[in-house]
Amino acid sequence: MRKKTSLKDIAGAVGVSTALVSYVLNNREKEARVNADTAREIREAAKRMSYHPNQVAKSLKSGKSLAIGVIVADISNPFFGYLARTIEDESKKKGYTVIFGSSDESMKKSQRLMETLINRQIDGFIIAPAEGTEPQLEYLEKANIPFVLIDRYFKNLETSYVVIDNFKATYQATGKLLENGKEKIAFVCYKNKLQHTKERYRGYVQALKDHGKPDVKKLICEVEFNNSAYFRDKFEGLLNAPTKVDAVLFSTNTLSIMGLKLVIDMGIRVPEDLSVFCFDQSESYDLFYCPISYVHQPLEEIGQRAVQILFDRMSNKQNTYQQVILNAELVMRKSCGK
Amino acid sequence: MRKKTSLKDIAGAVGVSTALVSYVLNNREKEARVNADTAREIREAAKRMSYHPNQVAKSLKSGKSLAIGVIVADISNPFFGYLARTIEDESKKKGYTVIFGSSDESMKKSQRLMETLINRQIDGFIIAPAEGTEPQLEYLEKANIPFVLIDRYFKNLETSYVVIDNFKATYQATGKLLENGKEKIAFVCYKNKLQHTKERYRGYVQALKDHGKPDVKKLICEVEFNNSAYFRDKFEGLLNAPTKVDAVLFSTNTLSIMGLKLVIDMGIRVPEDLSVFCFDQSESYDLFYCPISYVHQPLEEIGQRAVQILFDRMSNKQNTYQQVILNAELVMRKSCGK
DNA sequence: ATGAAAGCGCTAACAC
């Protein structure tokens, strides 16, 4: 069993042309008015010879790959894993295959990934874009390859996207901590120029300002990606500083986890010594000794909407940009004190 | 900018044949003795016209897709997410694209996934096989499509695989609990016939038997996949039973997490009231109020070895089956009492 | 109701 069965093999076996076989196996026998008996014979032969249509040949012919590319920062991060899973399920329903790739927030890797997928004639993209990837998106635009951004977007680029209202999310979370009487609320975020990062930052700052606390410089801890040693230093420094932080708001799930580990290591008690507000979701928020309050993103809806928008675009049902801003939900637990 | 540039377009622009363009852009100008100037012109034109080789056409021609398929239970489960990430990175190094899919431990979904990927002319598979998928693997074998199993394998099927010594893992973990003086050690596992499940079960039972405790019936909690209500009932029942369990060994990460949540809800103190030993890895094992002991699988090595074996097979360097059994590592923390 | 044939983009054997 070396070689795969092709349409031609079946045609030969049944004694008809490949055209007929093609019609029948694509269930288009009616419109092609194929004889019912011939059709049956073809189907039987296909089954008997265990025929599998060659999607590569189909794609070459049709110009459609029936595949979409999904670029996230890291598929092993549960945040993206869950998003990816939703996208996978949703796309499968429409007969599409999904090809995932991790960019590690790197422009270079994102570029390579995108090229690979473009070479594979991907029909569309769903992307959580890394910093500085605007030109890559502009290229997609120029090349007329539909795409939808998730999680982040670029202010100066008109695209479709599905994100949450990040400003509101941190504004409200900070507000809750303030309501609970916290005076020195720290904010931990990544250092980058991505829209979602900036919005979360703005939301936090604005909330403090609106409560007569414009002096935030010493409360903010900006750290680099993929550098946990740096994070440790920086955050430990903040907690030990004379500022005497009494609450902290983490702006992503990875930061939250790293932060909580350090909190344990330092023997800091939550919420007695420190109130904590996290972001995204994690099993750990339930398992930490003090149940963690967090900003919950509707990942399933984000994935579904992104797929919907992409498919509308790909099928030309919709050729305007769609911009969806969803609300995050504050899940209140004991960790933000009282 | 509607249509993509093809070899022919470049050939036309430069005024040469497509053959030359093909040689040059595949860096085979030497062996084809292409004029250096012509080569330069071709490269320039390719760049100028932003040429991207059509991988679909290449695949059709060559019969190789330069893609491998990876089937796991659920890409959103960090265990598989991490494994997937390793496989992605490793494959990318060799110029291959990876297509992931989640089977949800369902034979049907696994079957559909496999067909989709076969239609796409995938060059090889890495699979964490679901229960009852032996026929699917036999089909791959017959169709001469290379594959490597990970995490699980089938005793009655000769295949390549990379797994851990599951018997030893639970045997040793149970041993540690016994050493710590635990008398009634419960075991929580999924109810299925997969080899890794059975081995973990056997390891636990054997350890108790070797310590003169052959009576394990009342200590074992077997639960169904994707049924957390069922788990809750069953496990809560076990903890409340007159048996008075003083330790519990969970046999997967998902069971561990569900179990720990219940332990918290029930107000059981670890390790005072109950010692706990978990499986796989999770951020939560560090963040639980009592650091959790666990059986750690070398995920990175599993992924790397699987990719290596698959590529050796695909390049015909190796046409025998490779069976790798790695050791898991016991990470000892406070949760297993003293 | 069915078949012949062109062509999707690319490679490679062969001719010149």
Place this chain on the structure above:
DNA sequence: GTGTTAGCGCTTTCAT
């Protein structure tokens, strides 16, 4: 050194 051409497996138009 370079061009011509067949063909990978499939779809689809046009004859018959």
